[in-house]
Amino acid sequence: MKVSGITLWDGSEELGPSNIEWDGDKIKEVSSAPKDTKQNYSVIPGIIDTHVHLIHYAGAGYVDYLTWPLVTSKYEQVIHGLAHAYKALKVGVTTLRDLAAEELQIGIRNALDIGVLDGPRILVHCPVGMTAGHGDLFTPPTIKDRRPTADGPDECRKLVRYWARMGSDGIKITTSGGVLSTGDKNEWRNYTKEEISTIVDEAHALSMPVAAHCHTEASIEAAIDGGVDSLEHATSITYELAQKAKKKGITVAPTLTILDRIVSGKLPIKEENLVKARNLHKVRTERMKDALRDGPTVVLGTDSGGQIMPFGLQLDEIRAMVNELALTPEQALKGATSLAAKVIRREDKLGKVAAGYAADFVVVKGKPWKNIDELRPENVVAVVCRGKLVAGQLPS
Ligand SMILES: [Zn+2]
Structure with a gap:
């Protein structure tokens, strides 16, 4: 399975337009795409x-x-x-x-x-x-x-x-x-x-x-x-x-x-x-x-x-981490992905969209690592968990 030409925030940083390919519960390859063909969408880790x-x-x-x-x-x-x-x-x-x-x-x-x-x-x-x-x-x-x-x-x-x-x-x-x-x-x-x-x-x-x-x-x-x-x-x-x-x-x-x-x-x-x-x-x-x-x-x-x-209400809590504690949107999002994976001792498998990691990611509208206000349930376009589409529709 594959999504292509979509902006990726991989759990630590923005990588720009990317192709993400996965097989079963494993991400096979993440490569940069020539251009962003899905301009309003991004991928973040589950x-x-x-x-x-x-x-x-x-x-x-x-x-x-x-x-x-x-x-x-x-x-x-x-x-x-x-x-x-x-x-x-x-x-x-x-x-x-x-x-x-x-x-x-x-x-x-x-x-x-x-x-x-x-x-x-x-x-x-x-x-x-x-x-x-x-x-x-x-x-x-x-x-x-x-x-x-x-x-x-x-x-x-x-x-x-x-x-x-x-x-x-x-x-x-x-x-x-x-x-x-x-x-x-x-x-x-x-x-x-x-x-x-x-x-x-x-x-x-x-x-x-x-x-x-x-x-x-x-x-x-x-x-x-x-x-x-x-x-x-x-x-x-x-x-x-x-x-x-x-x-x-x-x-x-x-x-x-x-x-x-x-x-x-x-x-x-x-x-x-x-x-x-x-x-x-x-x-x-x-x-x-x-x-x-x-x-x-x-x-x-x-x-x-x-x-x-x-x-x-998990997305409300991530926004609250920014609005009430003055974390940056990127810090809060790391706290909900790559850093959280470390806390639960799964940092080798979860919290990141990269080759070799589990196929858990979310397609969202906007760039929540820049503007946390965009991180809302109505902006969730698709959820992939264990390599399977479990909510929404993947952008074609
Ligand atoms: Zn409790």
């Missing part, structure tokens, strides 16, 4: 969202996100997860990393990888969290049948090993409380230094990166000191902490849009959660833009999870 939650309600209207998983069979939940993945794929997201995964997401990943259905690439990070931690408090305390927690270094190590055996691509931890969990506060410490460094040690020993949910200064510092690989949210990050993260090569996924949506007051969010969100949003507005100047690598992570942050 988008990579490093922070999503597939298993949430995907139907119309709102349901209570705490009780939905308790009253819905796992079989049914898988269908909702797939629906979310397809919604993201339609706007050009060809890789999704689930950061609260368990057997269901592993199953979706495996089925899509062997081509049971044409779908995006899924990576999974299974959670290692403490009793009364952010992850634990999505399940009401009266429910006995709950996801495993781990307390103390030995239990933490064991749960990391359990997920490695299940085939997890990485580990997710929380070092602070969270917004949408109930009964905790943002300031709650999640895990001691010893527990964090034990989890990181064991995960790294088993080739798994560690993503850390953190909102407060103390929790960001604990995650950095513990040696995690990525900071998720990092809402209260300061310039000093950002520089410390940068020195250690730790990346940040700022998940801007979800918090903006929550504080808008337009979603059915309980007062308890709204108060937590508003406090964090205030701090973030005051400091994040300044904190991240000349700072660590910023990558796309949306925290998409259904109703609160619907799948398919």
Whole structure:
């Protein structure tokens, strides 16, 4: 298959009019074309969202996100997860990393990888969290049948090993409380230094990166000191902490849009959660833009999870990275492609349109690496994932 005479932004830079040839799931050749025959169109690599939650309600209207998983069979939940993945794929997201995964997401990943259905690439990070931690408090305390927690270094190590055996691509931890969990506060410490460094040690020993949910200064510092690989949210990050993260090569996924949506007051969010969100949003507005100047690598992570942050808003988040954090359009787009590929440890295969890479790319109207405002779902012309056209029409 081939597209020819189309402007290419390859994940790092604009290469001008190009021919792109691919065979199955592999790009065979990228060569320069004599002229741009498709003047309003460009090709960019498939988008990579490093922070999503597939298993949430995907139907119309709102349901209570705490009780939905308790009253819905796992079989049914898988269908909702797939629906979310397809919604993201339609706007050009060809890789999704689930950061609260368990057997269901592993199953979706495996089925899509062997081509049971044409779908995006899924990576999974299974959670290692403490009793009364952010992850634990999505399940009401009266429910006995709950996801495993781990307390103390030995239990933490064991749960990391359990997920490695299940085939997890990485580990997710929380070092602070969270917004949408109930009964905790943002300031709650999640895990001691010893527990964090034990989890990181064991995960790294088993080739798994560690993503850390953190909102407060103390929790960001604990995650950095513990040696995690990525900071998720990092809402209260300061310039000093950002520089410390940068020195250690730790990346940040700022998940801007979800918090903006929550504080808008337009979603059915309980007062308890709204108060937590508003406090964090205030701090973030005051400091994040300044904190991240000349700072660590910023990558796309949306925290998409259904109703609160619907799948398919990934392009909004990339625009927000420019509009709210003053990244250049090209920096933001790298954070959603080549740099994101590095975070998920797939930089040899994903995030770039070049010979030898996987055949994941998006044909768009305009040049979003110059004008981010053009990066919108209505400007997505075609999406190719694993070498197959999965949305739109390739320009002939
Ligand atoms: Zn999340």
